[in-house]
Amino acid sequence: MLGLSRFDPMKRVICFDDFDRGFCGWTQLVGNYEHDLDSMLPGYAQHTQPQLSNLSHWDAGTHGSVDGTYALKIATRARAGAQNTAIKRLTFRKPSPIRLEFYFTFKPEATELALSETDVRSIGFLYDLQQGDQGDRGGLGDRVMPHFRFLNATGGEHLQRWQYKDKTTALKPLGTQGKTLTHYHLAPEGWQDLPGGGQKLCYNEIPTKVNWHYVRFDFDLRTMQSMELQCNDRVYDVRSARPIVMPAMRNLWCMLNVAFFVETDVDKRAMLYIDSACLSGDF
Amino acid sequence: MLRQNQTAVVARNEWWTDGDASEPYEAGWASEAMVFLRALSAEGGTGRAVLQISPDGMRWIDEGTAFETPASGQVTFARLREFGQWLRVRVELPAGARLKVLLTYNLKA
Numbered sequence: 001m002l003g004l005s006r007f008d009p010m011k012r013v014i015c016f017d018d019f020d021r022g023f024c025g026w027t028q029l030v031g032n033y034e035h036d037l038d039s040m041l042p043g044y045a046q047h048t049q050p051q052l053s054n055l056s057h058w059d060a061g062t063h064g065s066v067d068g069t070y071a072l073k074i075a076t077r078a079r080a081g082a083q084n085t086a087i088k089r090l091t092f093r094k095p096s097p098i099r100l101e102f103y104f105t106f107k108p109e110a111t112e113l114a115l116s117e118t119d120v121r122s123i124g125f126l127y128d129l130q131q132g133d134q135g136d137r138g139g140l141g142d143r144v145m146p147h148f149r150f151l152n153a154t155g156g157e158h159l160q161r162w163q164y165k166d167k168t169t170a171l172k173p174l175g176t177q178g179k180t181l182t183h184y185h186l187a188p189e190g191w192q193d194l195p196g197g198g199q200k201l202c203y204n205e206i207p208t209k210v211n212w213h214y215v216r217f218d219f220d221l222r223t224m225q226s227m228e229l230q231c232n233d234r235v236y237d238v239r240s241a242r243p244i245v246m247p248a249m250r251n252l253w254c255m256l257n258v259a260f261f262v263e264t265d266v267d268k269r270a271m272l273y274i275d276s277a278c279l280s281g282d283f
Numbered sequence: 284m285l286r287q288n289q290t291a292v293v294a295r296n297e298w299w300t301d302g303d304a305s306e307p308y309e310a311g312w313a314s315e316a317m318v319f320l321r322a323l324s325a326e327g328g329t330g331r332a333v334l335q336i337s338p339d340g341m342r343w344i345d346e347g348t349a350f351e352t353p354a355s356g357q358v359t360f361a362r363l364r365e366f367g368q369w370l371r372v373r374v375e376l377p378a379g380a381r382l383k384v385l386l387t388y389n390l391k392a
Contacts, residue, residue, distance in 0.1 A: 022287050022289075023289060028292065030295075037295065037296040037323070038296065040296070045295070045296060048292075048293055048294075048306055049291040049292055049293055049308075051291075051308060051309045051310065052289075052309070052310070052312050053309050054311055054368075056311070056339070056340075056368060057339070058338065058339035058341065058342075070312065073309060075306070075307075077306060109340070109341065110339075110341070111341060269307075
């Protein structure tokens with residue numbers, strides 16, 4: 001398959017999502033609630049549906065994606081600190097090494113005639129995983145959430161570095177039935193610099209030109225450990241970058257969710273575009 | 284190849300007052316849209332929902348289609364074709380009125 005040749009998948013391609021074929025199962029990350037939508041945490045309430053974009057600009061028309069017309073677009077609201085995500089929900093059939101690869105770019109909404117290179121705060125990706133019900137500790141197991149982001153800028157400072165986080169907010173019960181919990185794992189607190197993780201990415205001279213970047217992330221479902229992160233020509237050993245770990249939940253066995261997210265640093269929409277993504281496993 | 288068909292919830296559980304609008308939604312791949320506006324709650328009377336289009340997702344003009352905003356618990360809708368690439372809904376409500384919206388687009392290639 002021609003599109004797959006730009007990836008380096010492991011033996012088994014679990015999914016290959018080229019957004020020229022549609023949304024490919026990527027959807028809105030809606031927060032948990034019970035009885036009333038008002039019970040949803042504000043971090044989730046701000047989320048909206050991803051879009052299929054051809055990256056059209058007011059000054060130069062359609063930009064297009066890597067090898068076709070469309071990319072998955074995740075856009076924040078125009079409020080400093082606003083975030084948005086897109087998620088794909090799977091389960092795994094074999095605890096094995098897995099590899100996520102994707103081509104991405106990001107930009108602020110072109111509301112100013114200025115480069116605006118420090119307007120997007122961050123873009124990132126995460127897994128939401130849980131061991132199988134016959135797994136470690138007599139099936140008690142863990143829910144494990146490796147999070148990585150490229151911190152582009154904060155407060156006008158162009159930081160350009162990779163970060164990870166190993167903590168989420170406290171679990172909060174919702175409603176009255178004792179079945180629903182929530183926590184905000186994308187809270188702005190708790191991000192740590194990846195050692196040696198500074199990386200200058202290509203960006204263009206105005207906010208209506210973009211260049212596409214490549215990411216590969218290797219994770220081992222057997223040990224629930226992050227292994228290696230590659231972005232373009234840089235490869236990082238991320239075995240010491242611990243994921244968020246919490247006790248297994250009673251309903252999430254073998255969960256394999258993948259999500260992308262974007263965050264704006266100013267009162268302007270930030271956009272993350274994913275041209276294509278490939279998830280593969282060594283089985 | 285089956286036609287693409289996407290349901291997008293573009294505003295959920297937000298209180299809107301006069302002049303408020305949905306976030307821009309890009310759907311140049313779609314040739315038709317059904318726009319459903321549900322009032323999770325409504326206070327102070329109904330008004331108009333106006334469909335708007337845009338050349339760039341930033342500058343908005345009325346497309347010409349408008350429909351009544353729903354009373355509490357109700358749903359109203361409009362049909363739209365040839366809307367280009369960008370779509371949003373803006374509401375015109377009486378002074379003091381507000382609407383807690385669930386705005387849903389059903390889009391088809």
